[in-house]
Amino acid sequence: MMPTWRDEHGVIVTYATEREAQIEIAEMLMEQLRQFLAGERDFGDASTTGDFILPVEVWPDGTIETEDGRRFGKQET
Numbered sequence: 001m002m003p004t005w006r007d008e009h010g011v012i013v014t015y016a017t018e019r020e021a022q023i024e025i026a027e028m029l030m031e032q033l034r035q036f037l038a039g040e041r042d043f044g045d046a047s048t049t050g051d052f053i054l055p056v057e058v059w060p061d062g063t064i065e066t067e068d069g070r071r072f073g074k075q076e077t
Contacts, residue, residue, distance in 0.1 A: 032045070032049075
C-alpha cells in the first residue's frame with residue numbers, strides 16, 4: 001500500500017471527504033470506459049482500477065499518516 005496520487009509538484013493528493021475521493025475514482029473510470037468505447041483501451045484495462053481510499057491525517061508539514069502509522073511526504077525531485 002502506497003499513496004500514488006500526487007500533483008505536479010510531487011505532493012500527495014488528499015480529499016476533504018470520502019465522497020470526493022470516490023467521485024474522483026468514478027470520473028477516472030468513466031474516462032477509461034470512454035476510451036474503451038473509442039477503441040483506445042481494451043475492456044479489462046478500462047473497467048478496473050487498483051485504487052482504493054484510506055483515511056489519513058495530514059500534518060502541518062504536508063506529510064500524511066495512515067491509520068497504521070506509516071508517514072508519507074513530498075516526493076523528492
